[in-house]
Amino acid sequence: MLYLRNLIYHPTACPTAILKSINLELPPQQLGLIIGPSGSGKSTLLEILSGLAEPTSGGVFWREQELIAEQLQQLAGIVFQFPERHFCGGTILEELRLGHPELGSERVKQALTEVGLEHLSLSAAPYALSGGQQRRLALAVQLIRQPNVLLLDEPTAGLDWSMRQQLVNLLAKLKKDWTLLVVTHDAGDLLAIADRCWTLNHGELLSVDPATLSSGLNQDLRKNSQKAQFIEPPSRQERQEIIESA
Ligand SMILES: Nc1ncnc2c1ncn2[C@@H]1O[C@H](COP(=O)(O)OP(=O)(O)OP(=O)(O)O)[C@@H](O)[C@H]1O
Numbered sequence: 001m002l003y004l005r006n007l008i009y010h011p012t013a014c015p016t017a018i019l020k021s022i023n024l025e026l027p028p029q030q031l032g033l034i035i036g037p038s039g040s041g042k043s044t045l046l047e048i049l050s051g052l053a054e055p056t057s058g059g060v061f062w063r064e065q066e067l068i069a070e071q072l073q074q075l076a077g078i079v080f081q082f083p084e085r086h087f088c089g090g091t092i093l094e095e096l097r098l099g100h101p102e103l104g105s106e107r108v109k110q111a112l113t114e115v116g117l118e119h120l121s122l123s124a125a126p127y128a129l130s131g132g133q134q135r136r137l138a139l140a141v142q143l144i145r146q147p148n149v150l151l152l153d154e155p156t157a158g159l160d161w162s163m164r165q166q167l168v169n170l171l172a173k174l175k176k177d178w179t180l181l182v183v184t185h186d187a188g189d190l191l192a193i194a195d196r197c198w199t200l201n202h203g204e205l206l207s208v209d210p211a212t213l214s215s216g217l218n219q220d221l222r223k224n225s226q227k228a229q230f231i232e233p234p235s236r237q238e239r240q241e242i243i244e245s246a
């Protein structure tokens, strides 16, 4: 179980705290989803959980033991937003083995199988993969280290509808073996697979029921689609004016 207890992050240069007394509990093999707008503190929270930043006060616990930054770096694997932008290996094999040259071919194969990329050639260039495959490779890069918790920052950002669906299905499969914490500004596809859910606003975390959020979202979608039916299409003359003014 992952616990955050009264976690505060308040850099001295900031007038207010970026993260305000955060409390969270995430059991193993569950997917926790944190939804918050831009600037609410999502990435900052993941940086602390992955041991890249130190909280001002409060702590992160794993199975009742408080962990320091070095231990968190072992415990957690973080997949940053647009992780494919940070690829530096010339081949899939190099990318997977970066920093871990000791990892054998069995572990490489296992990590690629976890994300459904076992059919790819290990000598293929990461940049030559499709957007969805690159996202999967970025997940495999973390899974190969076998962390206890996988942290994902906006995992579906920039993917088209079908790639998003594939990634959501993959995360649903991964949570059978790993503990996942996902942060996003757009809960849409991810709500369906979330076991626990929170909103983050100005650094304040609030627990919400994924089912309630999901039915609210569906109502909004229905309302918007009803509204859309009443929007008159532009007349021929209006269309001509739009074309001319472009
Ligand atoms: N070390 C720091 N010093 C000062 N301000 C910081 C620091 N780290 C983050 N911030 C500020 O904290 C706030 C939260 O940033 P963060 O990147 O965590 O937001 P976010 O929810 O991930 O946003 P986005 O959805 O745009 O990625 C922002 O206002 C940011 O400018």
Ligand SMILES: [Mg+2]
Pocket: 042, 043, 044, 153
């Ligand atoms: Mg962010």
